[in-house]
Amino acid sequence: MAKFTKSGGDFELTDSGVTKWSSAWLTSATLPDNAVSVTGQTVDFGDLNKDNALFWSRLTQFDGAGYSGGIEHTFGYITAVDEETSYADITLGTVPAGIDFLRIQARINRTTDPTAPTPANMMTGALTPIPPENEWFMARGGFIPLEAAFPVARAISVVNDSGTLKLRRRQSIGKNNIPDDCVQGWSLGNAPKNYTFLSAASSSIQAGIVESLGEFTYDAAKGQPIYYLGEVSSAGSADHTNRENTTDTSYYRGGANQMDLTDTTNFQSVYSIDLKIEPGHFATDPVLKAPTGKSVLRAIYLYDTNSAGETTTTYSGVSIGNADSTRQVLVMIVGGSTGVLAVPPSSVTIGGITATQLALADPGADNFLSASIYMAAVPTGTTGAIVVNWTNPVEASSVLVYSLYHLSSTTPVDHETATADGTETSNISVTLHNTAGGFAFVCSAHLDTVTNGVPNQTLGGVNNPGFHPIVMSNGTTVFSSSALCIEDAVQGSTGTDLVPAITGETGRVIALAAVSLF
């Protein structure tokens, strides 16, 4: 039997004792009266900005009597010049103020494909649409990556700009991202080592030994090679600027360069795009609607792998959700060092406000890492910088950010830590008291000099739907791994204790910090 009742100020629809709907819930809804439909919107990405680049190489041979001859090659590429282009926004319509999200369905049809030049296009077959064409797909959040191929990335976004829906187009052309050991997009393959490569396309000829195309493109040609022109072989000359084509062994000086420098590439893409957009909301500000008066806005995982030697790590412009006088911003922090150092945070600020340490798991000196949890009251602003000061320099760090509203107390119900320094033969766990309807936060890290894995973290004793391991490394030398995990007690707690644990990591440095709040 279904019932519709009012209890404690809220309305509920129940069936056989099971709540099917409640005004206390943050029921997600959309506003069809304010829907925006777009059909056949043309989205044009123009051809790339391009330039020519030529290589010349020479191998000089000596025998016991001295110079014995040489081999020379000239070959050319058309390169894409790096760019970060934001085209003019396309206005799609308007939505009411105060909406929380956009439900977006999109359908794309590429009406103009990049042309495939003759004789060869290095991107042929690769610059293809990522989503399926001519089918409806969800684009929740609004970001739609359209093409990703060396060295091009193209995307559109549907954005809510203060009530005006806009279609944003961006084209990004990279540069200098081919390392010496390039494995994707390019490989030097059988490239002759220790040849001297010179660029005839640059006004500044580089005379050094260039061992990678990446260095060449950075120093001489900009952008990335996209089209192979062909090759001219010659020998016996130091003058590469006027080489005459030879397909046999003859060669000349002073002749015309026979290489065809005609650009037959065109990387323009044009799409016809259909959109079905409905603005949506979560009934109200989450602060006011959670059953217990509490709510948590799960923010985002941030990591800094370029912090070599940093004693201060700054994460700028971090989204911290809706401003509210009750908002507390909690961050879970992991730091790692390649040195034989202890690396606990010495202080943390969030939006310029000094945060309070709730838990710190620090294996101590010689153990390279720490896991900690900090929190601060940040009543205003929707973004803020998170600044972590370290007691010793770190090589990498990560933070996971949450905004909490209407906590009964900022004093933790419980906080626990455990560590192991790599000499133990057992794993670690803690018993964390919690209050049903509250929140539990668990942060863990481990050191592994071999693999870049994730600590095998579990939360025994409760249903565990929100297990989210993440990985951190310092980006150059894999020296450690870490994980930050979250379990909302509200999701699975029955009032029993949580038992966060790290298992299967015996003999490694591990750290675990846990806090429960209500």
Added chain:
Amino acid sequence: MTRVFRGFPASGIVAVFDEPNTTGAWNDINASRNGPAKTPASFIDTVYLHSRYNYFVPASGFPLSKTISHVLYAADTGTAFGIATSFIDHDSADYKLADHGLGAVPVDWMVAANGIEYPVGCPIQVGAGGGRRSISFWADATSLWVHEDVKPGAPGLPALSVTYYVVVYRPTGDDPGAALFSGPSPMQMGRGRIKSTEHVLRDVQSGDSNVLSIQTADSGDLVNGHFRHVLLDSLSYDVGPIIGKDTYTGSFWGGPQKQVAVSS
């Protein structure tokens, strides 16, 4: 401020909302106190149910779990251009996740893998040699599919088995045969929008075992010819020619996401 449940048959409206004031008659749709019922878009934060809103109500048979075996892609042996070798192989495939039986493209659907929703075009697998398997979820009038767009890269991509948690939502517009509010069994509200026999998407509650998310802003960015995708509080993928190198050079870290779940 009082939370009220009111119906206005002449206007075809039923709503649960917080009265902004007590001005006017309670049963007058034009009274100031009933503003949230008359123009809900102007009172977004205080309307909890409205017969002009659409809700996320799973279609019959959903949620469900479906395991997909994504195929292996062999190594890209490369194409030589002069002294350089370019790995330009590209593949794609589509796998059916479920038949939804709605007879039209659904209004919405959500798909999670390992507890995390993947935005359109986000890689679910990356290879050591820069390969990627990017997935998108799409629907036609009969079925829901996962599309993969693949660059195998020099080493290729091994097969991948993924169990997807799939929710397809039914249309929640007016049911012509339903009253504004009727019961008792089944009980329904708003011309069939909310029914006592169905479930609805709402914030996470105690005991929920499958958590979904609604992204409220961009989930990706592109800089230096490379994408960065940021997933719910845990994963970020930099996607480009050479994954894992210092390729993406921007500072995007994603935006807020709201965790939600289907009611039991």
